[in-house]
Amino acid sequence: MNQRATFGLIGAGGISQSQHLPSLTQARNVYLKTVCDLKADLLALAQRDYGIPQVTQNHKELLADPEIQGVVIATRADSHVSLAIEALQAGKHVYVEKPLGETVEECHRVLPVQKKSGRILAVGHNRRLAPAYQLLRKAILAHGGAKNIHYRISDNYYVWGKSYGPGQRILHEVCHIFDLLRYLVGSEVTSVHCVDSRPDDDLITLKFESGCVASIMSSGYVTQDMPKESIDVVMELGAATVVDFVELRTFGLDDFEPVYRFAGRWHPQHDMMHRYLFEKEGATALMDLRRIFYEKKRRLEALEQSGQQSPERRELEQYVRTQAPNPSYMENKGWLEAIEHFADCILDGGPCQLAGVEDSTKAAMLVQTAIRSRSSGQVVEVGIG
Ligand SMILES: NC(=O)c1ccc[n+]([C@@H]2O[C@H](COP(=O)([O-])OP(=O)(O)OC[C@H]3O[C@@H](n4cnc5c(N)ncnc54)[C@H](O)[C@@H]3O)[C@@H](O)[C@H]2O)c1
The missing domain is CATH 3.30.360.10 (Dihydrodipicolinate Reductase; domain 2)
Structure with a gap:
């Protein structure tokens, strides 16, 4: 049985430097294969500090990789909905930072896509x-x-x-x-x-x-x-x-x-x-x-x-x-636990405790x-x- 889910991370800014990169590289059940950011200096940092095998400035390249099962989206709120929809349509399970959308109407756009995809969408609460x-x-x-x-x-x-x-x-x-x-x-x-x-x-x-x-x-x-x-x-x-x-x-x-x-x-x-x-x-x-x-x-x-x-x-x-x-x-606000639980849900299909759409x-x-x-x-x- 595959003990690790393969992940990509989109957005390597503040919260990824302080939480997601350490969590994704430390999690018992995650292999972080690719990190994507628009800024080359952040990608260089991720490679230097965490030995990430692959980096890209184009999220489409990351989403096109059939090995990647789970995607963490840690860009700013205004791109969460569009990137989450794209990732679900590419067949990925998605962990997107909060807030999912800046309005209720924006959030409503995600539900039909998530249902059709059959993939998990978890929000970083x-x-x-x-x-x-x-x-x-x-x-x-x-x-x-x-x-x-x-x-x-x-x-x-x-x-x-x-x-x-x-x-x-x-x-x-x-x-x-x-x-x-x-x-x-x-x-x-x-x-x-x-x-x-x-x-x-x-x-x-x-x-x-x-x-x-x-x-x-x-x-x-x-x-x-x-x-x-x-x-x-x-x-x-x-x-x-x-x-x-x-x-x-x-x-x-x-x-x-x-x-x-x-x-x-x-x-x-x-x-x-x-x-x-x-x-x-x-x-x-x-x-x-x-x-x-x-x-x-x-x-x-x-x-x-x-x-x-x-x-x-x-x-x-x-x-x-x-x-x-x-x-x-x-303090431990559950960042690592949330990522490990999300990866468990991908690998074993159990009920997800994280916030959904x-x-x-x-x-x-x-x-x-x-x-x-x-x-x-x-x-x-x-x-x-
Ligand atoms: N869960 C928490 O407790 C918690 C805490 C802090 C921040 N956050 C959330 O995390 C998110 C990110 O916050 P931040 O402070 O890290 O922001 P940030 O601006 O420092 O980082 C965002 C990064 O996303 C990159 N980016 C934007 N669009 C991109 C794209 N299309 N492809 C690749 N990279 C792209 C930017 O270049 C930037 O480096 C926000 O939604 C924020 O609300 C959550």
Whole structure:
């Protein structure tokens, strides 16, 4: 039996350098044969750092290779739908980064093609497969379902000067949480209410068919010393919380341990300190490492502003750019697990836990509904208007 599925990767930019290239080359069941990007320098990097056998600047060449079974598409959102359709029509199984499409209408174009192709289309809502969230889901299923949830997803877009513009954070970040909450609750959202205090500081409440209610705090203004994400879930009786994928605590769930800790994300270009510390010390280690990173980065910025060259500056540059991973990527958010599961589905045909076209279309519908609610100030029924 073939133990490895042969893959191609289209788009070797930021997320591929930090996640897909390490995952695809480390996965137990993947052989990454070809990488495609429009930029020759990124292809040279992929060959140098990961020994990729074949590179091309033309995705049609990659899709024409009959050996390639699975394609990961990690270009920007505006080309996801067209490339996914082309890949499905070429007979490939597709793992496409989120969001599948920028609108519901765009997502609708994919379903008939995917059905006709008989191939898998999975969308990169990797959080579903994060080990901490897999265990959380197990606890929810064993304890009468989720009744009340609070999710915080916060980042420092404005410190980076990286705002996408009002509403775009909902499309690019909160879309993950819409998908995750549907997966954890196992029910559909019926209504959405979104209020904001300023652009990219939103509070979104959701009601589910099951009766569960959820709130999502999304902020683009926190600093990197704060854990990026956390979730609190109240079940029939008892509760669980997860801090940034590294620590799950349970309350009143007698068949679960009170605390579980999860190793951090492995990356070949960074030291592994965080990986082992998270496994051993959980959220405490995460907070400390985030604080250290934040303080060193601020000190580096001050030295850069002063224009001063010094051994301290060189040491800090080395730390911030190479030794430490981006603090938002130290945690295990399920990237490797998602790719390995996708390859298992290709090889063995088992049921796919990843978001499919319909899930992703529902995430796009929730994005549109939240943006409409924020403009009108009203609670908006999903799918109406
Ligand atoms: N799952 C996650 O948590 C997560 C995190 C970050 C980004 N993303 C998603 O990943 C996607 C990529 O983001 P990024 O930050 O890596 O973008 P990026 O711009 O850094 O990289 C995109 C790359 O695609 C290449 N490209 C574009 N069109 C191409 C084509 N036709 N053929 C070959 N290459 C092509 C570009 O040259 C570029 O190098 C986005 O959709 C983003 O939303 C997901």
